[in-house]
Amino acid sequence: MKISKIFIDQAVSKLPETISFISKLKIPSSIVTDTNQLYEIVSHSEDPVTTGKDLLFLTENKGTFLKECPGTSHYTCCGYKILHIGSFCSMDCSYCILQVYFHPPILQYYMNSKKLFDELRQHFSSKKLSRIGTGEFTDSLIWEPMSDVTEKLVVEFSKQKAAVLELKTKTVSIQALSRLPHNRKTILSWSLNTESIIQSEEKKTASLSARLKAAAECEALGYPLAFHFDPLIIYERCEKDYQEVIKKIFNHVSPENIVWISLGSFRFIPSLKPIIQKRFQQSKIIYGEFITGLDGKMRYFKPLRIQLYQKIVSYIRNFSPDILVYLCMEDDEVWKKSLGFTPSEHECKSLPRMLDQKAIQHCNLYDYIQE
Amino acid sequence: MQCKIEEIELKKIDINDNYYKITTNDEIDEISRSIHEIGIINPPVLVQDKQKFIIVSGFRRIQAAVKNNFSHIQAKTIPYPKKSIECAKIAISDNSFQRKLNLIEQASAIKLLTFFAATPKEIADIASKLNLPGNISIIEKLAIISRSDKIIQDFILSDQLSMTTALLIEKLKEKHKIPIARFIQSLHVGLNIQRELFILLTEISFRENIDLLELLTEKFITDCLNDDNPEPKQKAVQIRKLLRIRRFPELSKAESNFFNCMKKLKLDPSIKLNPPKDFESTTYSFNLFFNSYEELLECQRKLDTVIENPVMKKIIE
Ligand code: SF4
Numbered sequence: 001m002k003i004s005k006i007f008i009d010q011a012v013s014k015l016p017e018t019i020s021f022i023s024k025l026k027i028p029s030s031i032v033t034d035t036n037q038l039y040e041i042v043s044h045s046e047d048p049v050t051t052g053k054d055l056l057f058l059t060e061n062k063g064t065f066l067k068e069c070p071g072t073s074h075y076t077c078c079g080y081k082i083l084h085i086g087s088f089c090s091m092d093c094s095y096c097i098l099q100v101y102f103h104p105p106i107l108q109y110y111m112n113s114k115k116l117f118d119e120l121r122q123h124f125s126s127k128k129l130s131r132i133g134t135g136e137f138t139d140s141l142i143w144e145p146m147s148d149v150t151e152k153l154v155v156e157f158s159k160q161k162a163a164v165l166e167l168k169t170k171t172v173s174i175q176a177l178s179r180l181p182h183n184r185k186t187i188l189s190w191s192l193n194t195e196s197i198i199q200s201e202e203k204k205t206a207s208l209s210a211r212l213k214a215a216a217e218c219e220a221l222g223y224p225l226a227f228h229f230d231p232l233i234i235y236e237r238c239e240k241d242y243q244e245v246i247k248k249i250f251n252h253v254s255p256e257n258i259v260w261i262s263l264g265s266f267r268f269i270p271s272l273k274p275i276i277q278k279r280f281q282q283s284k285i286i287y288g289e290f291i292t293g294l295d296g297k298m299r300y301f302k303p304l305r306i307q308l309y310q311k312i313v314s315y316i317r318n319f320s321p322d323i324l325v326y327l328c329m330e331d332d333e334v335w336k337k338s339l340g341f342t343p344s345e346h347e348c349k350s351l352p353r354m355l356d357q358k359a360i361q362h363c364n365l366y367d368y369i370q371e
Numbered sequence: 372m373q374c375k376i377e378e379i380e381l382k383k384i385d386i387n388d389n390y391y392k393i394t395t396n397d398e399i400d401e402i403s404r405s406i407h408e409i410g411i412i413n414p415p416v417l418v419q420d421k422q423k424f425i426i427v428s429g430f431r432r433i434q435a436a437v438k439n440n441f442s443h444i445q446a447k448t449i450p451y452p453k454k455s456i457e458c459a460k461i462a463i464s465d466n467s468f469q470r471k472l473n474l475i476e477q478a479s480a481i482k483l484l485t486f487f488a489a490t491p492k493e494i495a496d497i498a499s500k501l502n503l504p505g506n507i508s509i510i511e512k513l514a515i516i517s518r519s520d521k522i523i524q525d526f527i528l529s530d531q532l533s534m535t536t537a538l539l540i541e542k543l544k545e546k547h548k549i550p551i552a553r554f555i556q557s558l559h560v561g562l563n564i565q566r567e568l569f570i571l572l573t574e575i576s577f578r579e580n581i582d583l584l585e586l587l588t589e590k591f592i593t594d595c596l597n598d599d600n601p602e603p604k605q606k607a608v609q610i611r612k613l614l615r616i617r618r619f620p621e622l623s624k625a626e627s628n629f630f631n632c633m634k635k636l637k638l639d640p641s642i643k644l645n646p647p648k649d650f651e652s653t654t655y656s657f658n659l660f661f662n663s664y665e666e667l668l669e670c671q672r673k674l675d676t677v678i679e680n681p682v683m684k685k686i687i688e
Binding site for chain 2: 074284287289291292293294299301302303304331333
């Protein structure tokens with residue numbers, strides 16, 4: 001993580017977690033009494049997104065750590081729960097929604113982890129079958145090795161049998177995972193894209209081969225794996241490139257250890273377009289054939305999405321007919337035409353249940369209440 | 372305002388120095404006639420620059436005096452440095468409190484203030500006291516327009532180019548600005564179409580790695596532009612259609628398929644079939660138009676025929 005200054009919320013400045021965190025970064029830090037001043041530095045800068053990635057604010061989460069995934073209207077959501085450990089990201093993908101999600105966009109990490117674990121233990125005591133991830137508002141592993149929260153999470157999840165933790169990343173920061181008892185309750189997942197998209201659109205992320213090598217190492221450590229093709233980007237010869245990525249996945253890891261693979265085509269809220277135009281002037285990804293979706297987001301024209309999904313599903317099926325491949329935020333028509341069935345036609349009757357079933361199988365969940 | 376009223380020799384006034392000029396109106400015939408009849412009622416304001424005088428306000432009055440071969444005029448001289456915020460305020464308020472300034476005049480006024488105020492906030496504070504827009508974002512836009520080429524400013528003045536489109540044009544490379552501005556203004560279309568044409572052209576050019584000037588001279592555009600028959604607005608419709616096909620080929624194909632099917636359906640005017648927007652949802656709808664119960668029954672009968680037509684099934688599936 002490359003940042004130039006750390007700001008510390010007075011409320012967390014004396015916590016041992018904070019002291020340990022800053023001791024590992026060796027970067028100038030100062031205590032903030034008025035958060036608004038910090039927010040103003042970011043929002044009044046020439047490029048708030050870049051400024052927000054350059055500063056780190058260690059603070060407390062005053063709300064709840066465990067949240068329902070916001071999903072989107074009119075399209076099928078996976079029913080995942082978010083563990084909100086921090087916000088924003090030190091890597092810099094052109095398409096990243098987080099650039100317009102936070103006001104102002106600023107790298108924040110929550111130090112009041114005691115509250116996080118209290119909430120989590122309370123959730124575990126309900127024995128609700130759940131899939132919980134830390135990679136929605138940030139990348140799950142950019143906080144390694146300054147924070148030990150991820151390590152503690154892996155251990156905490158290993159002690160129960162009703163929930164799985166999904167760590168979603170574009171990094172290869174897996175060093176700490178090797179020494180942990182995980183009991184297969186943590187799924188390591190990587191967002192993948194073609195070599196050319198990684199190179200042109202995913203600044204500061206690990207290369208495709210590094211990600212897959214890390215996945216193979218995690219498999220060797222006994223962790224279940226998952227992969228996310230999100231966002232799929234349409235460009236000339238993209239199908240061939242995605243086929244290459246799929247080949248590489250199966251050259252590195254075995255299909256039996258993959259819990260799921262998700263596919264989601266590039267979609268964005270309209271306010272992201274000027275940000276990409278300004279911050280990534282060479283990027284062409286916003287000039288595809290986009291229409292306004294039913295949720296107000298820009299999406300590729302439906303037949304184009306279906307065509308790409310069909311191809312990618314067939315490539316995956318060539319290697320393994322059994323892996324659960326699911327679509328992110330798509331409607332029944334797209335499901336039917338891409339995968340041959342809709343979630344309600346599946347024996348599990350819904351996408352969340354389909355994913356639950358795979359989590360049960362791969363992560364040995366057996367003491368749970370399914371809602 | 373501290374000033375002296377003096378009799379000034381016209382040749383001592385530098386009539387080519389437009390530093391404080393706000394007005395875009397260079398028409399002097401009327402004012403010239405009036406000065407010829409009754410002289411200058413409201414003396415111009417001048418500031419001394421060594422042996423000469425610079426005009427702060429009253430550009431047209433002085434031009435009219437020159438036209439009338441006056442040797443001297445009565446003027447107010449002010450004791451400020453030749454380039455000062457005090458003079459700028461006088462130059463602006465002499466115009467802005469007398470009439471509503473047009474966009475280019477507002478832009479010139481803001482440009483003048485930028486020489487003396489460091490931040491947009493400071494400019495906004497001064498501007499709002501001078502009867503100019505005090506909103507920072509508008510001020511920033513006016514400052515951009517104030518730097519535009521005269522050709523673009525003239526298009527804005529004559530309402531042939533909207534300020535929004537002009538601001539978009541200002542983001543282009545220098546060599547593209549005037550050709551794009553000329554192209555858009557030649558089509559005589561409103562703001563929304565101007566904006567859409569601009570976006571279509573620039574996105575096609577960027578996506579396909581074609582220089583904008585090359586795109587503007589492609590046959591499909593030049594054929595439309597050179598066609599003697601249609602009105603500019605019809606040319607705009609045609610060019611927009613062709614650009615849309617180029618920018619959204621698959622969507623355009625789907626739209627054209629739908630309309631071909633519609634033609635085959637031969638719908639009665641009392642029935643309208645609406646496709647889902649951009650074919651994203653799967654919901655089609657019908658509108659039925661009727662004025663009486665009998666007409667409704669007639670619509671029902673026609674609708675039944677439409678539903679039974681295999682083309683209808685093809686459309687939905
Ligand atoms: S890695 Fe994920 S969170 Fe980080 S910038 Fe890229 S898309 Fe955003």
